[in-house]
Amino acid sequence: MDQALDEDHPLDDRRMEAVQAALEAGDGVTLSVLLEPLHAADIADLLEQIGPSGRRDLLALWSPQMDGDILSELDESIREEVIAALPPEVLAEAVRDLETDDVVDLLEDLEEPQQEAILDALDVSDRAAVEQALTWPEHSAGRLMQREVVMAPQDWTVGQAIDFLRGAEDLPDQFYHVILVDARMKPKGYVTLGRILSARRDMALRDIVEDSFRTVAATDEEADVAYIFNQYHLISCPVVDENDRLVGVITIDDAMAVLDEEHEEDMLRLAGVGDDSNLSDGPFETAKVRLPWLVANLATASLSAFVISRFEATITQLVVLAALMPIVASTGGIAGTQALAVSVRALATRDLTRANTRRVVLRELGAGFLNGLGLAIILGLAGALIFGSPLLGAVLAGAMIVNQIVAALGGVLVPLTLDRLGLDPALASGTFVTTLTDVMGFFAFLGLATVFLI
Amino acid sequence: MDQALDEDHPLDDRRMEAVQAALEAGDGVTLSVLLEPLHAADIADLLEQIGPSGRRDLLALWSPQMDGDILSELDESIREEVIAALPPEVLAEAVRDLETDDVVDLLEDLEEPQQEAILDALDVSDRAAVEQALTWPEHSAGRLMQREVVMAPQDWTVGQAIDFLRGAEDLPDQFYHVILVDARMKPKGYVTLGRILSARRDMALRDIVEDSFRTVAATDEEADVAYIFNQYHLISCPVVDENDRLVGVITIDDAMAVLDEEHEEDMLRLAGVGDDSNLSDGPFETAKVRLPWLVANLATASLSAFVISRFEATITQLVVLAALMPIVASTGGIAGTQALAVSVRALATRDLTRANTRRVVLRELGAGFLNGLGLAIILGLAGALIFGSPLLGAVLAGAMIVNQIVAALGGVLVPLTLDRLGLDPALASGTFVTTLTDVMGFFAFLGLATVFLI
Numbered sequence: 001m002d003q004a005l006d007e008d009h010p011l012d013d014r015r016m017e018a019v020q021a022a023l024e025a026g027d028g029v030t031l032s033v034l035l036e037p038l039h040a041a042d043i044a045d046l047l048e049q050i051g052p053s054g055r056r057d058l059l060a061l062w063s064p065q066m067d068g069d070i071l072s073e074l075d076e077s078i079r080e081e082v083i084a085a086l087p088p089e090v091l092a093e094a095v096r097d098l099e100t101d102d103v104v105d106l107l108e109d110l111e112e113p114q115q116e117a118i119l120d121a122l123d124v125s126d127r128a129a130v131e132q133a134l135t136w137p138e139h140s141a142g143r144l145m146q147r148e149v150v151m152a153p154q155d156w157t158v159g160q161a162i163d164f165l166r167g168a169e170d171l172p173d174q175f176y177h178v179i180l181v182d183a184r185m186k187p188k189g190y191v192t193l194g195r196i197l198s199a200r201r202d203m204a205l206r207d208i209v210e211d212s213f214r215t216v217a218a219t220d221e222e223a224d225v226a227y228i229f230n231q232y233h234l235i236s237c238p239v240v241d242e243n244d245r246l247v248g249v250i251t252i253d254d255a256m257a258v259l260d261e262e263h264e265e266d267m268l269r270l271a272g273v274g275d276d277s278n279l280s281d282g283p284f285e286t287a288k289v290r291l292p293w294l295v296a297n298l299a300t301a302s303l304s305a306f307v308i309s310r311f312e313a314t315i316t317q318l319v320v321l322a323a324l325m326p327i328v329a330s331t332g333g334i335a336g337t338q339a340l341a342v343s344v345r346a347l348a349t350r351d352l353t354r355a356n357t358r359r360v361v362l363r364e365l366g367a368g369f370l371n372g373l374g375l376a377i378i379l380g381l382a383g384a385l386i387f388g389s390p391l392l393g394a395v396l397a398g399a400m401i402v403n404q405i406v407a408a409l410g411g412v413l414v415p416l417t418l419d420r421l422g423l424d425p426a427l428a429s430g431t432f433v434t435t436l437t438d439v440m441g442f443f444a445f446l447g448l449a450t451v452f453l454i
Numbered sequence: 455m456d457q458a459l460d461e462d463h464p465l466d467d468r469r470m471e472a473v474q475a476a477l478e479a480g481d482g483v484t485l486s487v488l489l490e491p492l493h494a495a496d497i498a499d500l501l502e503q504i505g506p507s508g509r510r511d512l513l514a515l516w517s518p519q520m521d522g523d524i525l526s527e528l529d530e531s532i533r534e535e536v537i538a539a540l541p542p543e544v545l546a547e548a549v550r551d552l553e554t555d556d557v558v559d560l561l562e563d564l565e566e567p568q569q570e571a572i573l574d575a576l577d578v579s580d581r582a583a584v585e586q587a588l589t590w591p592e593h594s595a596g597r598l599m600q601r602e603v604v605m606a607p608q609d610w611t612v613g614q615a616i617d618f619l620r621g622a623e624d625l626p627d628q629f630y631h632v633i634l635v636d637a638r639m640k641p642k643g644y645v646t647l648g649r650i651l652s653a654r655r656d657m658a659l660r661d662i663v664e665d666s667f668r669t670v671a672a673t674d675e676e677a678d679v680a681y682i683f684n685q686y687h688l689i690s691c692p693v694v695d696e697n698d699r700l701v702g703v704i705t706i707d708d709a710m711a712v713l714d715e716e717h718e719e720d721m722l723r724l725a726g727v728g729d730d731s732n733l734s735d736g737p738f739e740t741a742k743v744r745l746p747w748l749v750a751n752l753a754t755a756s757l758s759a760f761v762i763s764r765f766e767a768t769i770t771q772l773v774v775l776a777a778l779m780p781i782v783a784s785t786g787g788i789a790g791t792q793a794l795a796v797s798v799r800a801l802a803t804r805d806l807t808r809a810n811t812r813r814v815v816l817r818e819l820g821a822g823f824l825n826g827l828g829l830a831i832i833l834g835l836a837g838a839l840i841f842g843s844p845l846l847g848a849v850l851a852g853a854m855i856v857n858q859i860v861a862a863l864g865g866v867l868v869p870l871t872l873d874r875l876g877l878d879p880a881l882a883s884g885t886f887v888t889t890l891t892d893v894m895g896f897f898a899f900l901g902l903a904t905v906f907l908i
Contacts, residue, residue: 016809039666041685049810150648165651174689175648176630193647194604194629197619212493230714231495233707235628235689253687256710260684263717264799270721271795272788279796279805283820290792291825294785298829301784308777315769315776322769322776323762326783330755330892331748333787334726334885338744341725342733345718351733355470356503366737371745375752431788438784 010042011049019046023054028061035062044073047082048280059085066090068098068106076109077278083114092121099173100129101146101254108138141225142218144258145239145248148172152205154180154188159201161191174251176235180205185245187238189213215240218247222258227350229255266348269426270341272297293431300435304329307439311446314454320387321449324396329441331375332403336433339364339411347415347425361412368408372401395452399445403437410436464496465503473500477508482515489516498527501536502734513539520544522552522560530563531732537568546575553627554583555600555708562592595679596672598712599693599702602626606659608634608642613655615645628705630689634659639699641692643667669694672701676712681804683709720802723880724795726751747885754889758783761893765900768908774841775903778850783895785829786857790887793818793865801869801879815866822862826855849906853899860894861887 015034022030035043047055047070055078059066063086071094074082083091095103095118103122107115107130119127129147136142150171152161161178165171177190189209199208215238216225228234229252237255239248268277272293277286308315308325315322343360346352352360376397384393410433415425469488476484489497501509501524509532513520517540525548528536537545549557549572557576561569561584573581583601590596604625606615615632619625631644643663653662669692670679682688683706691709693702722731726747731740762769762779769776797814800806806814830851838847864887869879 011804011807011809013808016807039686041687045805048805049807051810051813162651165648166654168652171648171652174646176689192628193651194619194625197616197647197651198622198625200620230710232493233495235630235707252706252710253689256684256706256713259710260713260717260803263714263721264803267717267721267724267795267799271791273792273795277796279800279810279814281817283817283824286817286821287824287828290789290821291828293792294788294825294829295832297785297788298781298833301781304780304784305777308780309774312773312777316773319766319770319773319776320763322773322779323759323766325776326758326762326780326892326896327752327755329780330758330888331751333888334748334751335744337725337884338727338747341721341727342731345721346733349714349718350465351499351502353465353470353503354467355465356505356733359505360733363735363737363740367740367744370737370741371748374741374745375748378749379752430791434784434787438780442780 010038011046016046016049019050019058020054023050023057023061026057026061031058031062032065035065040067040069041073043070044075048075048078048278051280052081052282055082056085063087063090066094068094068096068102071095071106072098072102075278075280078280079106080110080114083110083118088117091117095121096123096126099146099148100126100133101144101248103130104133104143107134108143136218139222140218141216141220141222141239141250142248144222144225144254145218145250146172147248149179149238149246149249150175150177151179151181151187151246154182154206156180156205157201158196158199158203158205158208161196161205162201174253175249176251177210178205179238179246179249180209181246187213187215187240187246190236190238215244216250217242223262225250226255226258226262230259262348265424266344266426269424270344270430272431297431297435300431301438303435304438304442307442308446311442311450314446314450317454318449320392321446321453324383325442325445327379328396328399328403328445329438331400332407332437332441333434335368335371335404336407336411336437337430339368339408340415340429340433343412343415344426344429347419352416357416361409361416364408364412365405368405369401371408372404375404376400389453391452392449395445395448398448399441402444403441406440407433407437464492465500470500470503473504473512474508477504477511477515480511480515485512485516486519489519494521494523495527497524498529502529502532502732505734506535506736509536510539517541517544520548522548522550522556525549525560526552526556529732529734532734533560534564534568537564537572542571545571549575550577550580553600553602554580554587555598555702557584558587558597561588562597590672593676594672595670595674595676595693595704596702598676598679598708599672599704600626601702603633603692603700603703604629604631605633605635605641605700608636608660610634610659611655612650612653612657612659612662615650615659616655628707629703630705631664632659633692633700633703634663635700641667641669641694641700644690644692669698670704671696677716679704680709680712680716684713716802719878720798720880723878724798724884726885751885751889754885755892757889758892758896761896762900765896765904768900768904771908772903774846775900775907778837779896779899781833782850782853782857782899783892785854786861786891786895787888788861789822789825789858790861790865790891791884793822793862794869794883794887797866797869798880798883801873806870811870815863815870818862818866819859822859823855825862826858829858830854843907845906846903849899849902852902853895856898857891857895861891864890 019034179190180188191205191209195208218239218241236249236251241247274289277289380393380397383396384390414429414432419425473488633644634642645659645663649662672693672695690703690705692700695701728743731743834847834851837850838844868883868886873879
């Protein structure tokens with residue numbers, strides 16, 4: 001049966017349909033057979049995709065097999081629901097298998113009583129470790145790190161390190177470096193396991209450390225940690241406390257997950273969608289998350305309406321203006337969105353810095369003018385020919401140039417300003433910029449028309 | 455000097471200003487001192503940030519110190535320019551230090567003569583390896599992988615593996631697993647170095663392999679490879695050819711870079727910006743990359759103008775309609791963009807599948823209706839009160855509900871359709887969706903107004 005299913009797409013239609021059928025039939029045995037070959041991450045995706053009622057049925061039939069890895073992989077927004085549905089003994093069993101950093105990740109977003117239930121399931125030392133980790137700020141390196149660290153005194157040899165590793169009881173599941181520390185537990189460098197394995201036993205560890213070595217502070221933001229991993233191709237990175245002492249280590253798989261979440265946040269915020277939206281939400285939750293920016297836009301769009309209303313006399317005399325005005329506004333919106341996406345991305349990758357702000361802003365200004373000119377020629381000629389009025393063409397062209405420049409400047413200055421104010425540059429910049437281009441588009445076009453055509 | 459500079463922000467204002475000053479003074483010694491402590495990735499960023507003329511000056515003063523890692527880190531769009539500015543012997547020296555996968559990455563986007571210059575600099579075996587890699591399709595796992603693989607026969611013991619590693623001449627810089635292969639070179643599992651180090655020498659490798667083991671095909675798309683790394687928390691992954699034989703290995707740092715590029719692509723495409731745009735482009739290149747979608751939008755916006763022009767008689771009778779119509783259109787645009795961002799993201803993370811398409815589309819329909827209702831109540835009441843016309847309020851409200859539903863459906867159906875057609879769901883979906891919401895917004899509002907108000 002497994003071989004017939006496509007290994008590359010574990011959640012393909014056939015398996016999903018088979019799962020649905022097993023759920024409807026209440027057939028727990030078939031369900032177990034279907035889920036057995038799946039990775040925890042795929043079972044978590046499946047739980048997200050089958051919706052609330054499917055989840056209820058699945059958990060009722062299958063929950064004794066739920067393990068900690070699946071809970072870790074679940075999207076935060078449905079984790080709470082799933083945990084609430086699990087019998088306490090299943091939850092306790094699932095949580096005990098996890099490394100402490102995964103327990104921390106699991107706990108952070110839960111309500112108090114659920115947190116307590118999970119903490120109670122842990123043994124004393126794990127519980128202490130988790131509670132310690134929770135004292136670091138949210139979204140910090142301290143929350144992200146694992147506390148199980150493989151380290152060695154900086155004056156050891158390869159042979160000493162190998163003997164130590166071979167005798168060690170409780171090594172982490174995944175580790176890629178041995179971190180060298182001094183007598184005060186300050187990290188001084190690290191050695192890859194590959195190098196330890198290929199070096200002679202009498203080689204000093206400090207002679208085979210990696211050239212480039214960095215640490216992060218436990219209070220650093222996890223987004224900055226993800227940036228450092230991506231920028232410097234790190235595989236793991238020691239974490240230090242305020243006295244520069246080693247307190248944990250972050251591995252690249254966790255940093256990659258953070259990078260992915262940051263991207264999601266940027267993309268959704270830019271579009272004016274709240275962060276806590278999830279694909280398994282129903283229509284009500286979905287509507288609720290999106291409504292605030294729609295209402296905000298209602299207010300800003302009223303500004304456009306107000307600007308247009310000031311030109312009602314002009315429109316009454318030349319009603320074709322009402323039909324043409326959205327062209328200038330809409331093209332400005334697209335240009336603003338383009339400049340905005342480029343700027344938000346450049347801020348996220350730290351390519352837009354104080355050092356090149358001036359050049360980038362001037363570049364946007366230049367590009368806005370050039371595209372304004374290009375669009376003005378096309379639209380101006382079309383307007384002049386279609387309506388037989390060179391003056392109308394000129395008004396369209398002039399308004400287009402003005403609005404393209406405004407769009408380009410707005411697209412770069414709005415996120416830059418938010419960033420300088422310490423706010424997220426992606427935060428609803430889209431609404432600001434399109435309001436700006438709408439208002440300016442209508443004002444420039446109707447204003448020029450009033451002066452030259454009426 | 456180095457200590458005074460902030461290590462966490464290697465390209466801070468002070469260093470950038472000092473670099474600029476050294477460039478203007480033509481002071482190569484100070485320049486070397488300033489660049490010496492920087493990581494290759496930061497020097498590459500610096501080259502991107504100082505613009506074309508700064509780059510020319512810097513390379514003239516400093517190019518003998520250029521190394522292969524810096525070239526690897528450079529953004530593709532300026533790599534060609536930098537390579538062209540390097541003296542042939544510097545280029546040859548720089549390239550010889552690189553691993554073959556980095557040489558491949560460097561070569562792919564260059565023109566023929568530059569490719570030849572780099573290939574000529576390599577020794578015979580490296581050149582053969584690079585040319586072999588280039589036979590795999592662009593953006594495939596075969597291009598991304600490194601060909602240097604650490605492997606062992608599947609019946610070896612830990613002791614045999616350690617002795618082999620200790621005797622090996624030419625191990626890769628970074629490796630985290632030993633891959634077990636059968637007699638036909640088919641990968642059968644892998645063992646982490648941590649486990650090899652901590653196991654007894656007589657332990658069979660096959661008894662300590664990782665539970666979960668996956669391979670990718672050399673022809674797989676690099677985006678799919680990045681997804682698999684992120685989904686299953688892989689650190690490295692063997693690559694096989696069409697006969698399932700081991701041909702290379704991909705490590706997570708390369709997969710993380712691909713994930714980051716894919717995100718950039720999604721964000722920029724969604725906003726209608728071409729992929730080959732770069733922050734160091736001048737105004738002309740910037741304008742050129744963005745103009746196509748602006749011209750396309752000119753055409754689609756003319757559709758809105760055409761729809762409005764059909765209602766000129768209505769507007770002439772009630773000119774306030776011209777002022778109010780953008781509110782309905784603009785709020786629709788925001789709602790469409792929200793649904794679009796959520797859908798494009800869900801397609802990228804494979805959370806939106808055939809199995810839940812129906813539920814997600816119905817959810818969007820529901821959310822669109824609910825938000826339409828909410829906005830209709832606010833706008834309808836405001837319209838009725840401000841203009842003293844309950845009927846005008848009702849027309850605003852009705853148009854709002856219709857357009858919010860259209861926006862929600864368009865936001866999910868446009869990217870889904872592109873995806874089913876095998877196209878990138880992010881590709882300019884923004885332009886499609888906002889055209890749709892503009893046209894429907896104007897049509898619904900003016901249409902209802904013509905029926906009920908005139």
